[in-house]
Structure formats: structure tokens, C-alpha cells
Amino acid sequence: xxxxxxxxxxxxxxxxxxxxxxxxxxxxxxxxxxxxxxxxxxxxxxxxxxxxxxxxxxxxxxxxxxxxxxxxxxxxxxxxxxxxxxxxxxxxxxxxxx
Numbered sequence: 001x002x003x004x005x006x007x008x009x010x011x012x013x014x015x016x017x018x019x020x021x022x023x024x025x026x027x028x029x030x031x032x033x034x035x036x037x038x039x040x041x042x043x044x045x046x047x048x049x050x051x052x053x054x055x056x057x058x059x060x061x062x063x064x065x066x067x068x069x070x071x072x073x074x075x076x077x078x079x080x081x082x083x084x085x086x087x088x089x090x091x092x093x094x095x096x097x098x
Contacts, residue, residue, distance in 0.1 A: 016084050025080070027073025029065040036066070038073035040080065 020040040027036045033053035037046040047066065054062050 013085075020080055020084055023080070025073050025076040027069040027071065027076060029068035029072065034062070034065040034069040036069040036073045038070075038077055040077055042074065042077055044070065044073075 023040045024045065025038050025040070027038065028034065030053060033050045035046075035048040036044060037048075038044050047069075049062065049066075
């Protein structure tokens with residue numbers, strides 16, 4: 001690759017990263033009883049809990065589901081970043097990206 005091609009790839013990567021960061025990902029647990037929305041920057045933007053799915057005695061179960069929903073959203077962001085990088089670089093590994 002010459003310098004001009006490398007700069008084009010860098011610009012394309014930056015644009016794709018900005019788009020990814022603006023995208024919202026949703027993680028769920030308990031069949032939708034807990035839903036967490038997360039940006040492509042791994043920032044949680046919303047937590048929704050179905051009040052009819054839990055009672056006061058279910059707090060421990062709720063805590064487990066919140067963690068599971070957060071992990072689900074986190075995994076989706078990570079997968080999207082990996083796909084972005086792989087697509088933008090043609091599968092080439094570039095140290096320091098993501």
C-alpha cells in the first residue's frame with residue numbers, strides 16, 4: 001500500500017468508527033425482562049426492567065439479569081467493532097486499533 005491508500009483507509013476507518021460509536025446496541029436477559037441499551041462507545045444509555053417480571057423477593061435474580069443484559073450489549077458492541085475493523089482492513093491486523 002502506498003501512503004495515499006493508507007490515508008484513505010485511515011479516513012474510512014475514522015468515519016466507520018464514528019458511525020459505530022453513534023449506533024445503539026441492545027442487550028436483553030430473562031426473555032426481555034431486562035433490557036440495556038449501550039452505545040458503540042460502551043456507554044449505557046438506558047436500563048429497562050419489566051416491573052411485572054419481578055417482586056421484592058427476586059432482587060438477586062434481577063441483579064443477575066442486569067449483569068447478563070449488560071454483557072449481551074457489550075458483546076454486541078465488541079462484535080460490531082471487530083467486523084468493522086476486519087471489513088475496513090481486508091482482514092489485516094493493524095496494531096493499536098480497537
